[in-house]
Every structure is written in structure tokens, then in C-alpha cells.
Amino acid sequence: MPAPRIIRMAMLGFLASAMLATSTFAEPQQGEQIVLSSTEHHAPGAGAQGFSALDTEKIRETEEKYVFETEVSKIMKIIINSLYKNRDIFLRELISNASDALDKIRFMSLTDSASMSTNSNLNISITADPVARTLTITDSGVGMTRQQLKDNLGTIAKSGTSEFLSKMEESKKDDVSLIGQFGVGFYSVFLVADRVTVASKSNDDPAQHVWVSDAVNDFTIAEDPRGNTLGRGSQITLHLKEDAVEFLEPSNVESLISKYSEFINFPIFLWKGHNETIISEKSETLESNDDVEEEEIDSEKTEPEELTEEVWEWSQINTQKPIWTRSPKDITEEEYVEFYKTFTKSNDGDPIAWSHFKGEGDVDFRSIMYIPPRPDANFYQSLASATNNVKLFIKRVFITDDVAGDFFPRWLSFLKAIVDAEDLPLNVSRETLQQHKTLKMISKRLVKKALDMFAQLAKNDEKKYSEFISHYGVALKYGAIESQSHRKKVASLLRFRSSQNAQDAVVGLDHYIERMKPDQKHIFYASGMTIEEIEQSPFLERLVADGYEVLYFVDPIDEMLMQNMPGYDGKSFSNIAKGDIKIGDDSDEAKAEHKELEETFKPLQNWLKSTLSEYIDKVTISKRLATSPMAIVTPEFGLTGHMEKLLAAQGMNAAQKEDALYKFMASQKKTLEVNPKHPIIKALLDQVESGEPDEDITQLVTVLYETTSIRSGFQVKDLRGFTQRIEEVVGKGVGAEVAKAPTLKKEEEEEEEEEPIVPEDLFVGGHDEL
Template identity: 50%
Template structure:
């Protein structure tokens, strides 16, 4: 059998699955129904209060100052009072459980360990009870009347001067005083094993508090019961729905069961007798009677009626799986937990469960969502942080506003549960503490290990991961120099060896590199098809070199910030200065070709002066006649298109000037000395046989080459005109001959149509006037 705490009293219910480790379990729907007030604690009567032999104490000065700050400034949201009280209750339960490991007698006074929360709408009170270690009279005075820590005055002075200067908050155990955010009167009843009597502490958060022996007697056996007399503007915390939501939000992973006094409409026998509190004590000693009460079903001919039945609802049923051995957690449990934490619908791609030990102890679980959301990219674009990690301290939810991951990893979801963490009073934001840096370092390492493990264990899932997150990883490599090599090793690309997306790593590329190859050759483009049509790849493919195909808009920026990998430098084959291993051997041949084609290159520079800086004999072309090359520090055609599409130049005037300068930068024209068109043009130049048509053709040839090389044309109208002129000449049509236009011109408006338009204008004016009058009436 298992026991259920009912605010100082017990009801015995059948233990259910997954509750064997907790003596306090969720109530069965079959128990004898209780009325709204019968599960609530017995309040002190006015006569008892009047006859109390109280001792009055003044709050320590620091406590008064602290309460003033808490109530008026520090806490962002009032609802955290419940989190603080549950956290304190959990600590008290942890203490008695720890003592019981060496002293089993400690739990004899109260076997059940748990927390109950009950609202009384009539009295406007909220009662939180735990069966923890409890407090003696002296402990009530010390724990709730003073802050027994050195340096408190200095700490409070800093806090009053500048909240941002706080670095040690949370070391002082001041969470209890958050009750005065919602209550104007608080009573605390507590019973400790070390004191024969139960005592009560009372305060109205002014300057003093009183302590007295509880006239109700030892109603708790052991533990603490806090009764909050709520302020009128805090009555929403009396609603059962709100209480359950707050427990679920902040404390769903507390080790001990948290029960909320709840109502539910049920069909019950008309003759059913309401269980009284005195009956509950009798039931404790009669197991057979209990079992009969639970299992007995009403007979079919017995009259029933709908009635609000009150019972205890176990709220924190979601167990903290991060506290379990990773080997004992099934994949399905991880998927369900991920969805509960992240509110995602799809299963995660992968996860890692980690326990950090050493400098700081913590547990964490990180998940990779199957799809990256637009919110992530919008936050990155607006220089805002995604904060997907929920921070717990000893299973108590602290915040999801703490940056525990760098921006480029903030697509991950998960939790971190630290055993010891300095907090600020509000627990809404953590200080930039060394512990956080240590945790972040561990999390980044475990995340990268998770990606690496996924690439080996499930290549298809890893391709799906890269399809969503490769751009983000490249951003991380640019931002984080310390993780640059590791991140780069995780990336995958298409290449001339295998054009499938995410097929080759840089390590694969280097393994396939040729003898004496010092470079990693790459080409950028909007897609693989565009790259494969580029003239730039011809010579390398002909020589047997592999080319990596970069199709991600960030790729060119990525390689500019990652100049090399494992001793080999990245080389953009669309830019100047490509070195081949056999260059030295062809030095004499190249000089001969340069000299031979100098008349043609000189003529091309003169003819295409507005476009090119120089013309040279190419080593990279095999089948195409021309190629347009960007200077080493210039913008490639693909990069220019990407930046234009992003509108970078319109957002920043300085950037607009720089971009325009780079666009206007003249290019390098490479000619293929083996192409018949170039050989013929050389003959034309040497024979001085250059006509106007030849000049037009070379202009058209340059523009088509620019398109193939990825550059946008400055004047599409001129390009279209040259193409049309070439076609006209080929088909024998004069350049001056125009198309015959056979269309009927539209008629002018009639007088009637013009009058109708005028009437419509008048109608619009009337409507606007009426709207203005309405606005004035409202004002």
C-alpha cells in the first residue's frame, strides 16, 4: 500500500505503475469523494489567534530591505513565488531523505515524501505543504527572520545601486520572501523531528513577525505548511488550472510528487457518504476497508448523481529522464521527451545524453530537431539569440532565457540540470559565471561529437541533417576559430567526383588528390548544373583534378575565412592565379604562346576596354574560346549575384560604395590558344582585317562568356540588340526593317464616364468626412 498526503492528513490508495519509488501517489478516481473544503487544512480560529502566546520579533534590517526590493523591483513575474516555495519544499524533502539513509527512524513520523498545493477560494488562501525535514521554533526564527550570511549588507547595497552588478545572489536562500509578491499575510506551520511541538510563524511583511506554539497541535507529524492570504490582485492563483500550469512550467521534473487539490465532475451514488477528516485516520488502520472502498463499483440499480468530486491530482508525472542511466532510456522515451520539451511535432534526428563531472557537475540532453525553423534564421539575421536550452538546478526549472549555446548551435533543443549554480534573486537571468562557460564548453564538444557520430552511424540521416543545418555549421566555422577545424571536417559537398549533394568530406577530397597537389579546387554557382556548364572547370577536369562544387550562398564567404584545411589551400578556379603541378614544365611553351597571341590580346584590351583590365593566354581552357576571370581579391560572378539578391548594398551606404567599386572592377579575359575562333581572330588582327561586324561579334562573344561565367550583364538591351542583329544578318533581313503593327488604338473616355468618375470622387470624400466625425466622437 502507498500513502497520500492530504495537507497534514493521510488517505490510503492503491499504488499504481511508476509510483513505487514515491510513497505519495496520484489519487484513484474510485476513492470515496471529498467535498471542496474537506481536503483543506484546519485554519486557526479567531479565538485561537487571540489566545496565542506569541513572541514578536523584528525582521533583520537586511531582510526588510530585501523584501522591499523583491516586492518593488527585482522579480520580473509574480508567478515565480510558487516555483520558489516548491524549490524550498524539495530541498527540505531532500534533507530528510538524506538523513533517513543513515537514520531510518527519521521517516517514522511521516513515511510519505511529497508536496501538496491546495487553494481555498472562500478564504482566499493558498496552502503549500511538504513532508520534509521541518523546522524547530529556533529554526523558524533564524531561517525566516534573518539572512545568516556574511557580507549581506554589502550585497544589498550593490543590489540597490545597480541590479546588474549582482554576482552572488542565490547564495543567500531568499526565495521564500517572494511570497509577499502575492500575499499580504503569510503563516508557516512547521514540525521537526528535533522538536516535540509544532510551531507557527506569522507575518504581514511589514517590520515584524510572530512565532507561537501551534494551538491545533501536531497536525503535520513532520514537515512545513505555508498558508498565503492572497492580495485581491493575485486571486488568479486560486484557480486550479493556473496552479497546474505553473507547476508544469517550473517544477514538472521535481523528484518528489506534487499534488494539486482538484475537482472533477463524476457520477457518484446518491447514498455515498462524504469522507470526513476523522474518518481518514480510521482508514489508515484498516487495509481491508480501504481496498473495499477503492474497488467497489456501484450496483446497476443504485441511483447516482453528477457531483463535483475533489481529489489530489499528481501534476509532475513527467519524470526527469536525464537523471536515469542513458542505457535504460528507450528511443521512444527520448522522442516523447523531446516533443514535450520543444513542442516540436516531428521526431528528433539524433540526441546525446551527457553527465558532466569535475569542475562542475551537471546533466544534459541535447536533441537535433528534424527541421530548422524560420524563427532561428530571423533571430540570427536580427542579431538576436535563440535560447532553446531549458536550465534546471536540481530539477527545478530556472529559465529558458540563458545563453548556454553559441548562436550557431542554438538550433539544438534540450535541457541542462546543474547541481550547483549561482543565481540571481529573480532566477530569471544568470550571471556570466565561470560555471556557465564550463557548461557551454562541454555542450559544444558533445554537440560536435553527436554530429560526428550521426555521420558514421546513419549517413542518410546525416545528409538530412546537413540539408537543414550545413549553412549554420559554416556560420559557426566562420565565427568560432577554436572549433573551426572540427566543424569543417563535418561538412559534406558535391564534387566532380560525385555530384550528389553532401557526398564528400574535405578529408575524402584530400584522399583522392593528385600527386603534388597543393590546392583544394572549388567552383561556386547557384546549382550543380550551372557549374558543370562553366568554362572554368574544363582544364582541371581534363587534367584529372577533382573540383568541389559550392552551391550554398555562404560558401564563398566560408572559404575566405577558412583559407585551408589540413595543409591544402582553397583555390577558387573562377579567379586568377591557379597553379598546376606541371606549370614549371610548360613555362617555355607558355611564353611562346603569350608572344604569339600578343597582337590579339592587345586588340582585345583596346576593343573591350570598358570591361577588362588585361587579356592573357589561358591554361585553364580546353573547349571554350574565352573565360572571364575575377581578380584574386574581386567578386566572383556568383558572389555578386548572391549579394545583389540579398540587397546588402541597399542597407548600408558604406557597403553600397564598396560593392559598387567591386562591381566596376575590370576583369581578366583569358583566351584559349587552341580554339579555332581565337586562331582565326589572330589572323584577322595580323592582317588588319577587323570590320565593324567582327567588333560586334567579339562584344557579343564577351557578353555570352560573362553569362556563362556567372556575371550579370550591365545592359541587357544592348545584348539583346546584338543578338537580334546577328540573327537578322544570318537570315538576310535588313537591320532597319521594322515589324508591321496591326492593333486598334483604344478610344478616349466618353463624357458620361467622366461624370461618373466625378461622382465617385464625391462619394469618397463623404465617407472620409464621416470617418473623421466618428473619430472625434470617440475622442
């Protein structure tokens, strides 16, 4: 090996030994490195973390032994024996405690700048020593005096163990999430360790002390024989159990830090290694020879050699800053987008919009909520299921993501949000969250802010709002159905297609009302499976010709929406396919003219009612037809053709078939409206007035009724008879004889007819939860 290489390795070995033997803890610095061989110990600051045999002997000479109070011992047994499955929370608890200690010293420094002189750096560092099987967490926080070590880690006075045990007994189960709520999070270390050493130095104590326990019945406290290695702060060394060696792997530790503590205010450093490849020069002669002339050595050819070395360094894990703690005016749009992608771990695109705000007053919290670029897969199919789109932090410590349903109603569960609360106890349980008054107040604020965010988007960016509606418009309709308290606000956010803009859903109810005719009392709408189906409907003819705007409802949920939202801003909704529509001239002269038409066409009305008695209840002169001869209108409380199609696609049980409201609506016979200005209707009137129409006329009217039924949105009941009647009419037209279509009796028709099916809660009014 060339001399430079030998010297370099010797220096690295010396540096490693120096770091391992040092008796003073060195503050970690990002990128600080050491290159080690595979046989060398890679944990830095070992002298600060471990004790020599002499140190141990001195501790035994000066230590004082204390017995855990009864409640603390119970805590130990619960943790060790019952909470194994969730044991990775120990790291969250230790980091949270370290963060609290750092917050305290930083607060103290505001009034006493000298308090920081003992250690000016504020951070948390974590190292693993696989040889000693230890994991060490060090902070430069406020530290603890000897008495505080005793009080905080061994007695009931400060730990809150009594309250913890009481809650455990109340819940009748071992709920690990309660750890920490009462200040007992430290004891979670015994989930993974069979022995724990805590070294701590406070500004209020001249000496550094050591607390040691094996989680049995007692603990000891002694003055640290190594002296003040910390300057200020605490260092917790976990002697891990044999089944917990997974926590010695830096990648596992890093994963837990990212999961639970990514947004802690202070930097968290992890001592971790990686391999680096270097290129050196390799001599063809591996051994020096005193007999070889110096000139010959110099002339020897060398060739490059690739070597892999293990490099260990301090790496900051929580590099993603908690931007929700910053002022929105100081955050760029790019930062918000980047944070969204980091927070959601998604690369599907930029969020449509976001809202960043701080809740103050009765409850203090910060939040950022985002509208994703598109819904999650199967979002609308899984609205009844819980989602994990909200991450709850308490003072920047991640608690859970199983709270979306507690913060947002399900119709808003597409939102992705972070909530950082100040007024919730750390590690509240799932049951406690649901009952906590603070959470309910936060939920109200979040829903209000979400609706405000949608309204601002609609006002400031029509293009983005149109994109939002295309993805989440149906969710808002669910909201208008389910939430009575937010119905008006949500309704104002809805957008529809209409006869004035059939291509895009951009027409809001406020826009519609602004364009209404002076004499118009209703908001007209038409329902159908597609825009094309609606635009072919005969019900549109007169309305559009007279300049009325009609909203187009093509989402299946729209029919349910109309049942739960009968009006908006003083205007009622009117289905143009139902009931007696009020349009046009309403003067006495117009009424008289219409009455005259009724008298003129009365013979035809009577004959049509008799001929089609199996299908219709009455025949009237239409006010809504312009070019079609007739249309089939549903009574106000009947089922339209579109509704029948929707019901036919649903499941139905015996109880639903007997639902009184459904049976009432399904039994309503239709009304046949005729257009008195249409030549076919005029010709039929002449036929009736000249005598009893023959069988051919009756057959033609039956075909006309069936084709009208299709145009009106209904399905033909007697499809076989309909096709044969069409064939017969065509046959006569071309001079061919076709067998007459059999006339079905009403009972036979009912046997062949598929009864519409209704979902269980279709006719039930809205409520606040889906």
C-alpha cells in the first residue's frame, strides 16, 4: 500500500478511537463524518454513553436506591406484559419528552440568556451501538437535578400514574395510546429495554447525575463519575432486550422518526452509515525491496483500484419543516405544493387549492388542508368507510391518522389535512378523541374553513373551480343532503349544466336566479341519464322556446337532492316532467283562451283517456309542448321515468317493497298532455268528432303513446307488443300484410313488468352523517 494510503487509514483509525474514547459529549453537526473499517465500532461518543468498570464501581459506592411507588410498579407490569404490539411508540415518547425539555430551556432563555451558555445548541441526537446492544437518545434541553430524577421518574407526584391506572381500569382494556396522556410516556422504554440509564445535567445542579433501573421494583441515583459530559440536557441509554434488536438498525429508527416526529421543532440527528466507493492507485509491487533502486520504484507503473469504505455521519432526519407553524404570507406557492407532496407521499399532481390558518379563541390549533388533484380511487364507493386523510399532531408530535371522521363529515373526507392542536393531551385515545370537547370545536372550524376555501376558489379561479366540481361536485351534493346546518352554504357552491350551457357544469343557483324572468317563480330542472337524453325530451320545447333556463340533472344523486332540498333562496324547484307547470302568460285573457281549448278538445281528451285507461289517469291540454304532439307527465308525487330507471338499478328487500311511500309513488298514474297546435292532434280530434275511430286509428294512437313514453323517459312495458305494432304500421305503409299484435290483458302485463326497485333510505330525509 502506498505511503499516502497507509497514513490516511492510520489517521482515520486514530480519529475513530478518539471519538469513541472521548469523555465529553460532542454536539452533532450535519455531515460530520468518520470512515471506519468493518471491524471498528461505529457509535460516536461512547464514553458519554457507557461506563468503564471503574465508573461502575464509583456509581455503586455513591448510589442511593429507591423503591418505585406502587402505582409506578403497576405501570411497569402493564407495559411489559400487555402492550407489546405497539412498542415502537417508545421512540415517539422519548423524542416528545426531549422536545418538551428543549422548549423549556428555550423559554427560560427569553428571560435568562445565561441559561443557554452551558450548551448553546438545541437538538436531539440518536445513536445505536450494536456491540453493546444499546440505543441512546440525547437532548440539550433543560435537564434534571438529582431530586427531579427521583420525582419525575419514580414517584406519583409528577408522573400521573394514578390517573393513568384509573383510566385503564375504566376502559377495561390495555390501551397503549393512553401512555403519555398523563405524563407516563417515559415508561414505554421498558417495552423494548430491560435496563435503562438516564444521565442528566441541569443548570440548577452543579453535578451530573445518573438514574438507573431494570424495571423490576427499584431504581438508583448516583453522581455521574464521568463528570459533566453533557453541559446541559439528558441522555437516555436503552439496553435493549434480545427481541428488540431491530431498533439498532438505523433504517428502522429513521423510519420511526419520519413516522412520528418528522415535524418536531428541533433538529433530530441520527448516526448512520453508508458505503462510498473511492479510487486509489495500486502499485504492481506490493512489497518494498531495499535492493531495488529508488529510480526503479518511481518508474513502476500503477493502476487505479476501486475500494468500498463505510462512512458514518450525523444525518438530520426531520428536514421537512412544519410549515403550518409559519405565517402564510412567508410561504411561497411552491413550498405549499412541495409540502403537499411530502405530506401525502403522492406524485399525482399539484393540489387544486389549500387553506392555511390558525384557530384561536376557545381552542388553539393550526391547520393546512388541501384539495387533492383528484379523488382517491373508489372514493365514492367507500364513503361509508373511514379514511386516513387527516393527520393529527399535538404540539408537532404525530399522534394518529385515524381521525378523519372526527374532523370532517364523510362528504368532505376527500380533503387531506394536518391538524396541530395545542389544547389536546398528548396521545389521547380513540375513545377520548370522540368525546373531547376541543376536537368537536376544531371540527366545526375545519368544516367552515373548507367551505370558505371552496367559495374563494369559485370567486377567484373559475377554471380551477370547474375542475374541482368535476371531481368533487357529487360529494358536495351529498353534503347538501346530509347536513342541514350547512345546506344553504353547500347549495350555493353547487354547479350544474343547463339549457344555456350544456357542455360544462358552471351554472350556480345564484347565477340562475339572477337570470330568471321577472314572472318566474320556480327553478326549472330536467333529469336524465345523459345530456343528450334530456335535450331530446319534449318537456324542454316550450320552456326553451320562451327563453326559460332549465338546469340539467344527470347525476343519480340529483333526484335525492331534490327530495331533501325543495328550494333555494326563496325559490322552489320544479321538475319540468312533473305536475302542472306554471309558465307563460297568466292573464285572464290567457286563462280564457286555455279554457276554450279545453272545451274544444274535450271529445279527444275523453276518447284518449278511455283508449289508454290502463296507462293514464287523465288527459290535459299542454302548456309545455311546442313541436311534439304529446308528452307523458308524472304527477307531483309520482315516479318520473328517470327515477324509475334509477330504482331499477338498485337492490330491494321485502320490507322495501312494502314501504308505504314507495307504494304510493309507484301507484300514481301518469297524465297525458296533448299539443293542441300539432297537426296529428288536430287530425285525431277530427276523427273523434266524425265518429268512433276505427281499430287502425286506435293502434296508431297506441304506438304514438308508446313512442311518446320513450321520449318522456319511460321504458316501454310491453316491448313485444310495441315492436309488433310498429311492424304492422310499417307493413301497411309498404303494402305488406303483417299479423296483428296481440293485445295483452292488464294482469298479463303486470306479470311481465319488472317492478322498480328502491334503496332502503331513498325516501328518508337528510341527516348530518352519511
